[in-house]
Amino acid sequence: MRARFVLPALGAVAALLLTGCVDNSTPAPETSGAASSVTADDAAVALLPADVAASGTLSIGTDAAYPPNEYKDSAGAPIGWGIDLATAIAGKLGLDPDFQISKFDNIIPSIVGEKINIGESSFTVNAARMEQVDFVNYYESGIQWASATGTDVDPDNACGLRVAVQATTVQDTDEVPAKSDACVAAGLEPIEKLQFDTQDLATNAVVLGQADALSADSPVTFYAISQNDGDLQAAGETFDVTPYGIALAKGNGMAEAVQAALQSLVDDGTYDDILNEWGVADGGISTITINELAVG
Incomplete structure (x- = not known):
C-alpha cells in the first residue's frame, strides 16, 4: 500500500499508545524461497541496540491488507513480498521475526511508543511522517x-x-x-x-x-x-x-542496523530474488538510504 498519508493527531497518538495497537495473536508466516535461506550479517548485527539484540526477536508491525505487498493467507498468517523482505531483514540481523498485524494508522504510534521495533507496511516516505519516525528506503512505487x-x-x-x-x-x-x-x-x-x-x-x-x-x-x-x-x-x-520505507524509531540505532541488513540483502542478491519471486522487480533499488524523499 502506498503509503497511507494521514497521520493521527498527536493527542490521538497518545491515546493509541495507551489502548494498544497490535494483535499479538498473529500466526507466524511459513517462509519459503529466498527469504528462508538468509544468514546473519555480522556488520549489521553489530549495529543493533543492545536490548533488541538480547531479545532475539525483531517485532514487525504490518497491516497485511495490501496484496501482493502484505496480506494474509488462509490461516491468517502474513504473506507477501514485503513480509518476505522483513523476514530476510530479521535473518540478516540474527533475529527471529515476530509479525504483529495492526491497523495501518496504529503502526507508527506503536513504533514511537517502542511497542514494536519496525513497521513494514508499504509506507510512502514523506516529510510529515519523518517528523515522527525514521525511514529506511527499500523500493520505488x-x-x-x-x-x-x-x-x-x-x-x-x-x-x-x-x-x-x-x-x-x-x-x-x-x-x-x-x-x-x-x-x-x-x-x-x-x-x-x-x-x-x-x-x-x-x-x-x-x-x-x-x-x-x-x-x-x-x-x-x-x-x-x-x-x-x-x-x-x-x-x-x-x-x-516515490519511495517505500521501513519505519523505525528515531535515534535508537535501529535505522542504521536495518539499512545495513537491507544493503547486505541487495549485495548478495537475496533482495532481487525476493522481488523476482513476486513479480515486482521493476521498483527495486540498488542503494539503501535513510530518510530520502527523492527516488532515482
Missing part, C-alpha cells in the same frame, strides 16, 4: 489506475467517474481528491471517490461494475490485474513515483 477490460479510462481526465480506493491510502487522502478538485475548478463534474476498507473490495468494485476505475500503488494494481482473469486492464501509465 508509483500510482497506477486500472479499469474494467475494454473500458478506456484516462486518470488525467476522470471527471464524473467513480473511482475506488482503499481507505487512508494516499490515493484516498491526496491523489483522487486533488484530481476531483481540479475538475470542479474547471466547471466539470467531480470524481466520485468510493472508499473501501481493503484493497480487494476496491478491486471487486471495478470488476462488478460498481466503480469505473481504481487507483492504488503500482505493484498492487498490477497484481490485481494479474489475479482477475482478464477482467481488469491498466489505465494510463504509472506516475508520481
Whole structure:
C-alpha cells in the first residue's frame, strides 16, 4: 500500500499508545524461497541496540491488507513480498521475526511508543511522517489506475467517474481528491471517490461494475490485474513515483542496523530474488538510504 498519508493527531497518538495497537495473536508466516535461506550479517548485527539484540526477536508491525505487498493467507498468517523482505531483514540481523498485524494508522504510534521495533507496511516516505519516525528506503512505487477490460479510462481526465480506493491510502487522502478538485475548478463534474476498507473490495468494485476505475500503488494494481482473469486492464501509465520505507524509531540505532541488513540483502542478491519471486522487480533499488524523499 502506498503509503497511507494521514497521520493521527498527536493527542490521538497518545491515546493509541495507551489502548494498544497490535494483535499479538498473529500466526507466524511459513517462509519459503529466498527469504528462508538468509544468514546473519555480522556488520549489521553489530549495529543493533543492545536490548533488541538480547531479545532475539525483531517485532514487525504490518497491516497485511495490501496484496501482493502484505496480506494474509488462509490461516491468517502474513504473506507477501514485503513480509518476505522483513523476514530476510530479521535473518540478516540474527533475529527471529515476530509479525504483529495492526491497523495501518496504529503502526507508527506503536513504533514511537517502542511497542514494536519496525513497521513494514508499504509506507510512502514523506516529510510529515519523518517528523515522527525514521525511514529506511527499500523500493520505488508509483500510482497506477486500472479499469474494467475494454473500458478506456484516462486518470488525467476522470471527471464524473467513480473511482475506488482503499481507505487512508494516499490515493484516498491526496491523489483522487486533488484530481476531483481540479475538475470542479474547471466547471466539470467531480470524481466520485468510493472508499473501501481493503484493497480487494476496491478491486471487486471495478470488476462488478460498481466503480469505473481504481487507483492504488503500482505493484498492487498490477497484481490485481494479474489475479482477475482478464477482467481488469491498466489505465494510463504509472506516475508520481516515490519511495517505500521501513519505519523505525528515531535515534535508537535501529535505522542504521536495518539499512545495513537491507544493503547486505541487495549485495548478495537475496533482495532481487525476493522481488523476482513476486513479480515486482521493476521498483527495486540498488542503494539503501535513510530518510530520502527523492527516488532515482
